[in-house]
Every structure is written in structure tokens, then in C-alpha cells.
Amino acid sequence: MTGAAGGVGTLLRPRLAREGRVLRLLDLVPIEAGPGEEALAADLTDPDAMAKAVDGVDAILHLGGHSVERPWQQILDANINGTYVVLEAARRAGVRHVVLASSNHAVGFQPRTDEVPDYLFPRPDTYYGVSKVAKEALGSLYHDRYGMAVTCLRIGSCFERPRDARMLSTWLSPDDCARLVEAAIAAEGFHVVWGVSANTRRWWSLDEGRAIGFEPRDDAEAYAAEVLGDDEPDLSALPHSHVGGRFCEPRYDADNLTRES
Incomplete structure (x- = not known):
């Protein structure tokens, strides 16, 4: 698991633990390995x-x-x-299964529809x-x-609980995220799958996820009263009108990015 010290990695570590499985964790920052884990500090x-x-690994996550917007050179x-580098190392080592954390922001400028389909063209x-x-x-x-088996997960919002009105649609619960990763690790072929729970307000397809064996169990609606109070969101305005939400706002224009040396 690369990026194992990050938010999603931290949520997944205990949920991916299995008897007889060793999780090899890699990040730039040191990680304290627990039972059934190996930790490496390295630059990917x-x-x-x-x-x-x-x-010697069987699969790579x-x-x-x-995980957020940065100036071009850092992203590059x-x-x-x-x-x-990760995929080339996998190829040379003969790793058969790779799961890539993609994002809804690969298609962020696509507008909202009743159900956004799988394999949506990049925007x-x-x-x-x-x-x-x-x-x-x-x-x-x-x-x-x-011939590598690769599954790309267009992850929505993976947190312990939805934090705002948009996440009532885009939330991927940590437990569902682990279920999705398990399905993706076992999948053959090439797939692009939405990473989203079975939310009542979901507008992203689950067809391809279910095709590889992912069956989400959680629903952000359980938190709706807490998140919304008495206010329903205006779905015609950002962050609800486009797949990428507030990432479509002008504050993410190149001239507005904070330049880091």
C-alpha cells in the first residue's frame, strides 16, 4: 500500500487486516507497523x-x-x-494485480445527471x-x-462520516472502501469504478462496482439530519451541480495556486 500514512490508507489498514495476510506499508513519512504489517519509508x-x-508482493494498492490540488510540477x-514508477516496478516484479486510487476529479467538470455512468469521459x-x-x-x-489486472477507483469522499451536504451523495464509508478494495484486488481485466457507498442521494453509478463484486452496505442518509439541519441543498449550484464540486471554482485557477519552492 503506497501512501499508507494518508487519510484513506489510515482508515483502510485495520479493515484490510486478515489472518495470513501481510500488509506492506509505504510512505514518505515513517510508519509504525502493527501486527501483520511491514513498514517502509521511501519516495514512490x-x-x-x-x-x-x-x-514478493501479490497486489499493490x-x-x-x-491528495489535493498543487502546482503543476509537484503534481507531475x-x-x-x-x-x-509504481506500475513499472510492478511490471518488472511480475505483480499481477494493481489497484489505482483515481478520483471523481478526473471527471470534475462533467455536469450532474440523474445517474452519472461508469467510464465517464475525462473532464x-x-x-x-x-x-x-x-x-x-x-x-x-x-x-x-x-496483461496486468488494473482497477481504477474514482473515489468520492472517504471519511468516517459525511462532513457536508455534498458528501451525502459522494460519501464512501471506510468499511465500503475496504469492501471495494477487496473486490478490486481480485478483479481481472481493466476497470474504472466509482468509489461511492449505497447513498440514498447517490448520483454515481454502482453498476461497474457490482460487476467486480463490490456490494456497498452503508448509506450517508443516516447522517442527513445532523449534516443538513432544516436546510436542503440547492442542487443547481456548486458544489452539487458538477461531479468535482468546489474543485471547479475559480480559486483553483493556476494563477491562484500557492507556489511552493
Whole structure:
């Protein structure tokens, strides 16, 4: 698991633990390994480090990289080149199954419809979204050229509970996320799957997820009264009118990004 110290990785670690399974955790920051875990501190853009990290593994869950918008060079290095390095290391090591954490932001400028279909054509909303399009494209290439089984998860909002009105539609519960990863690890072929729970207000398809064996059990509606109070959201306005929500706002224009040295 790359990016194992991040938010999704932290939620998944206890949920992916199994008798007889060893989780090899990789991140830039040191991780304290628990029972059934091995921890490595390494840069996923380092080919030698990644070659050592994937040696002997059965499957890779690639969560690493920037999880929000960043200036182009940072996105290029960590998210795009990093994914290439991970997939190339997997190919050289003979790893058969790779799961790639994509995002709804790969299609962020697509408008809301009654049910947004699987394999929706890319319309990224940010450089971060572009990196997810590139990640899916690299996964497709490594499947078609090398026969690797690759599943790309267009994750919505994976937190312990939905935090706002938008997440009542886009929430992926941690338990459902683990169920989705288990299904994706076992899937053959190439797939692009929405990472979303069985939310009453869901407007993303679950057809492809169910086709690979994912059956979500949780529903954000259990938190609706707590999140909304007496106010129903205006679905014609951001963050509800487009798949990418507030990532479509002008504050994410290139000239507005904070430049980091």
C-alpha cells in the first residue's frame, strides 16, 4: 500500500487486516507497523526504492501522491511520474494485480445527471484531476500491453462520516472502501469504478462496482439530519451541480495556486 500514512490508507489498514495476510506499508513519512504489517519509508518516485518495496508482493494498492490540488510540477512529479514508477516496478516484479486510487476529479467538470455512468469521459477540474486521468491511462496501458489486472477507483469522499451536504451523495464509508478494495484486488481485466457507498442521494453509478463484486452496505442518509439541519441543498449550484464540486471554482485557477519552492 503506497501512501499508507494518508487519510484513506489510515482508515483502510485495520479493515484490510486478515489472518495470513501481510500488509506492506509505504510512505514518505515513517510508519509504525502493527501486527501483520511491514513498514517502509521511501519516495514512490524512486525506482530502486519501489523495486524493493514491491518485491514478493501479490497486489499493490496505490494511494500515494498529493491528495489535493498543487502546482503543476509537484503534481507531475508525485502523481504522474510516481504512478509510472509504481506500475513499472510492478511490471518488472511480475505483480499481477494493481489497484489505482483515481478520483471523481478526473471527471470534475462533467455536469450532474440523474445517474452519472461508469467510464465517464475525462473532464478534469484541476491539475490534480489531470493526474488522475493520467493514472487511469497508465493503468490502461499496463493492462493492454502487459496483461496486468488494473482497477481504477474514482473515489468520492472517504471519511468516517459525511462532513457536508455534498458528501451525502459522494460519501464512501471506510468499511465500503475496504469492501471495494477487496473486490478490486481480485478483479481481472481493466476497470474504472466509482468509489461511492449505497447513498440514498447517490448520483454515481454502482453498476461497474457490482460487476467486480463490490456490494456497498452503508448509506450517508443516516447522517442527513445532523449534516443538513432544516436546510436542503440547492442542487443547481456548486458544489452539487458538477461531479468535482468546489474543485471547479475559480480559486483553483493556476494563477491562484500557492507556489511552493
